[in-house]
Amino acid sequence: MKIVKGTRLIQSEYPDLLKDESSLSGGNCQLAAWPENLSEAASFIKECAEDRVPLTISGARTGITGGAVPMGGAVVSSGLMQGIKKTREPHIITVGAGETLDSIQEFCQREKSEFFYPPDPTETTASIGGAIATDASGSGSYLYGSTRKWINRIVMVLPSGKQLNISRGAHFFKNGVLNHPVLGSLTLPSLTRSQPAKNAAGLYIRPDMDLIDLFIGSEGKLGLVAEADLILQKRPHAITSFAVFCSEKQFWELRTDLMNTKLRVRELEVLAEPCLSFLQENTGQTFTETGDWVLVASIEASSEEELDTILETLDVLLEGRGVSPDNTWGGFDSAQRKKLKEFRHLVPETVNRIISTLSLDNHRIHKVSTDTAVKPEDLLKYYTVMRKILKDSGVQYIVFGHSGQGHLHANLIPVNTGELERAMKAVELIAAEAVGFGGTVSAEHGTGKLKAPLLKLMYSEQELNEMNLLVQSISSC
Ligand SMILES: Cc1cc2nc3c(=O)[nH]c(=O)nc-3n(C[C@H](O)[C@H](O)[C@H](O)COP(=O)(O)OP(=O)(O)OC[C@H]3O[C@@H](n4cnc5c(N)ncnc54)[C@H](O)[C@@H]3O)c2cc1C
Incomplete structure (x- = not known):
């Protein structure tokens, strides 16, 4: 080694x-x-x-x-903990923690072409160990849920160095308590309000949950995820992906329309104003389409007939909301999907590039962003509050994210220490608002070191102490 x-x-x-x-x-x-x-x-x-x-x-x-x-x-x-293997089950593969999400999809394409691994965080160079540790989500989580749902087994190295193999379905908490042959007696914190559906802040807690779910999303606090069995999904017959350039009003209307259809919508994303002008200024990319907002979505079809139904439905929806076909991009092939993915990815990547450059001159500058989420039905009200806080901060910002899941990322770009402080204050205010709506301070990135202070907005001191006790209890095994 x-x-x-x-x-x-x-x-x-x-x-x-x-x-x-x-x-x-x-x-x-x-x-x-x-x-x-x-x-x-x-x-x-x-x-x-x-x-x-x-x-x-x-x-x-x-x-x-x-x-x-x-x-x-x-x-x-975990960088050198590599390896991807088939198992006896056609829809399950075993992967080493250091394998990247890219390499897992490539393996599926090559060795199991009728399957794919559904969790699709935008940053595909992430390791599967990191994705499990943060319970990462992606745009497809609207249909498929987060990483957690697709993990059938993990091999952990506990903080003491002991190895532990945990299969889904093998051990369950009952009313918050579990007696385990290696971990001993574990007691879950009793939370005064249940955790939101999409949440990566704090340990995952459900009174009667599977033990494996305690380790997924634990951000390295409960040890190293060394290996995992991933559950694969059959590829759909076809996927249509599209971007609609539109006004803010049209965006909210179309979002509701798509959420209410019976179609198999896989992703329902947004690049809110001012993402487009930000990209034009900082990447040189120009857009002939009109509109400040972009709705990005994809819909799965199980047959050619269903594909026809999807296209007819989309025509009706777009016409009903007054969107011209000239203001849409779309298609069925992987090249088109790649183009849309790269377009969406360009937004956070450009922010990261600018922040990296700024931090060379002032090492205190770092990315300031929100990962907050609320119930999807509360998103419009919440966004209105969020935008006011962002504008009041006086710091340049953009907003994009997973609109179907009530989950938006505001990225702020502070250029000096004064702006950094105002940006951090804005993030705290937005996080407090999200909690006020019954939501979370972090829906997919975890809290790590930078966002850990936000946990106290969501949990009482006693709840945080009980989480720490659980971590200590597992660390001493
Ligand atoms: C441009 C960009 C876009 C992104 N888009 C998304 C997105 O769409 N969705 C999303 O969820 N995230 C996104 N992220 C965040 C990031 O990619 C994810 O959090 C990812 O899951 C982290 O994986 P990693 O291997 O890089 O982990 P690291 O950054 O190395 O670690 C993250 C955390 O996991 C712990 N950890 C890492 N490996 C292990 C392991 N084997 N065992 C136990 N703990 C471990 C670390 O201690 C740390 O606390 C994005 C990041 C960037 C830069």
Whole structure:
């Protein structure tokens, strides 16, 4: 196993290990290891536990909350824990934690062409271990849910270095309590309000839940996800994907129309105003279409007849809302889907690029963004409040995200320390509003280091203490 010791050496030779996509600065560690398999990972983690060295787990470091950025101690990277294997079950594959989402889709395409892995976070260079640790979601989560639903088994290395194989369906909590042969007696925190449906803030808690769900989304606090069995889904007959350039009013109307259809809508996304002008200014991309807002959606068809129905329905909906065909992009082939995906991806990527450049001059500057979500039916009211807070901050911003799931990302671009403080205040206010609507402070990115302070908006001190007790209890196993 590759092990590197020395704070300076790691800083000079492995600078990427000390940062992720959040631009959080100050990352450092004195020890780093790249295990290639489960037993190497277990022995390194055991040594760290015995020597009481704080450990940070690092995946592909595409996270935007600083969770993989070490602040001292040691780092264990899953980067070399590779391998994708078929199993006896045609719809299940086994993957090493370091495999990327890209490599998993490529494997499916090559070896299991009738299947695909549904969770589709925009950043496909993320590792599957990181995606499981954050319970990542993507645009297709509108139809398919988050990563959690597609994990059938995980192999964990607990913080003590012990290995634990957890299969879905094997162990359940009953009224918040579980007695497990390795983990002992576990008690879930009793929450005063149940967690929102789409949520990545805090441990996942449901009184009668499956044990595996406690580990999924635990952001490295309960150990390293070393390996996982993923559930695959049969590919649909066809997918139609389209972007509609429109006014704000048309967007909200079309969103409601699509949410109310019986069609198999897979994704229902939005690039809100001022995303288009932001892209024009910062990427040189020009748009001949009119409208400040873009609705991006895709719909699955199980047959040619259903495809015809989808196209007819879309024609009626667009005409009914006064959208000209000249203001739409769309198609059925993978090239068209790729174009739409790249278009959507360009927005956060451009923000990240600008922030990285700004942080070279002022190392305190980092990405300031929201990952808040509310019930889909509350989104319009919530967005109105969110926009006012963003405008009042006086900091440049854009808003985009998963409109079908009530989940919008505001990205703020502070250019100096004063703006940074105002941007962070705006994020806190928006998060508090989301909680007021019964929503979450983080729906898919997790809270990591940067967003951890927001947890207190969502949970009482006692609830957070009970979560910590549960983490400590598992850490001492
Ligand atoms: C442009 C862009 C777009 C993005 N779009 C999305 C999106 O659509 N949806 C979404 O959900 N996220 C998105 N993200 C965020 C990020 O890609 C996800 O959070 C991803 O799941 C992180 O995976 P990673 O391997 O990079 O993890 P890292 O960043 O390395 O780590 C993230 C967290 O998981 C822990 N961790 C990592 N690996 C393991 C492991 N094997 N075992 C236990 N804990 C581990 C780390 O300690 C850390 O707390 C985006 C990021 C960028 C930069």
